Amino acid sequence: MDLTRLRVAVRPHADDPHRAERPEFSVPYLPDGCPAAEPRWSPIDGVYSPHQGTVCPDCLPRWRRDADISAPYPNLLPSGNPLVILLEPAPTPARGVSLDLATCLDEAGFTRAGWLPLPGLADTFVWDHPADQTRVILHAFGVEFHLRHPGTGQRFHTHLGRRFSPARLRHLLAAGGYRPDTDSVPHPAPPPEGWALDSDETALLITIADHPDAARGSLVLDAALAEALHAGWITAVAMPDGSLVFAFRSQR
Ligand SMILES: [Zn+2]
Numbered sequence: 001m002d003l004t005r006l007r008v009a010v011r012p013h014a015d016d017p018h019r020a021e022r023p024e025f026s027v028p029y030l031p032d033g034c035p036a037a038e039p040r041w042s043p044i045d046g047v048y049s050p051h052q053g054t055v056c057p058d059c060l061p062r063w064r065r066d067a068d069i070s071a072p073y074p075n076l077l078p079s080g081n082p083l084v085i086l087l088e089p090a091p092t093p094a095r096g097v098s099l100d101l102a103t104c105l106d107e108a109g110f111t112r113a114g115w116l117p118l119p120g121l122a123d124t125f126v127w128d129h130p131a132d133q134t135r136v137i138l139h140a141f142g143v144e145f146h147l148r149h150p151g152t153g154q155r156f157h158t159h160l161g162r163r164f165s166p167a168r169l170r171h172l173l174a175a176g177g178y179r180p181d182t183d184s185v186p187h188p189a190p191p192p193e194g195w196a197l198d199s200d201e202t203a204l205l206i207t208i209a210d211h212p213d214a215a216r217g218s219l220v221l222d223a224a225l226a227e228a229l230h231a232g233w234i235t236a237v238a239m240p241d242g243s244l245v246f247a248f249r250s251q252r
Helices: 061-067 098-107 166-176 199-207 220-233
Strands: 006-012 023-028 067-069 112-115 124-129 135-140 142-148 155-160 196-197 235-236 244-250
Touching: 061 124, 061 244, 098 112, 098 142, 098 166, 124 166, 142 166, 142 244, 155 166, 220 235
Parallel strands: none
Antiparallel strands: 006 023, 006 067, 112 124, 124 135, 135 142, 142 155, 196 235, 235 244
């Protein structure tokens, strides 16, 4: 049985009150039945479970209760493409989806986004990168990243919980060769009388001890501050008296 030979389009019924949140999608069609186990299934498409992410003659009547199912058609997707895919975008921002995360991923090229029922995962919102066949999945327990190493093209997978720092997100996307516009990554507002410093300026001030609190610091503290600045965990603001004020970046 070939997972990639035939597909069907699944279009949720027009009278579905949540139709706007449930875009049309497509899944493999298996004329010989959905197998009990499918070792070739990739976590990029969720967790395989029979009759969940695939359609066969047995489960077709159940699928038709919620959606119009097209006639089977030949699969024209390139090999390695996710098998359960969106056919139309969902309106964004969507319920339960961080606008910052959505903006950041959109800028990185993950432009095909929407609610997509992946088997075995609850409430899945998916972002696909159409050119790279990479995918980010937001679900009840966190965010899954199915990316490729920019040099080798080899796939890798990482996971973040529901709460993570913008720096962690940026670092992870960079590992997959994506560099979203840093303007979309949220910064805390500086105190009104101070001005924001970038991490290099701040590290320099700390290193040359050119601030009023330098005498109270220590090499260990300075090193920890410099590391946190470069990792993007904290930001620094210079006050009119020359002192430095540090803030944790907002957690989203
Ligand atoms: Zn089935």
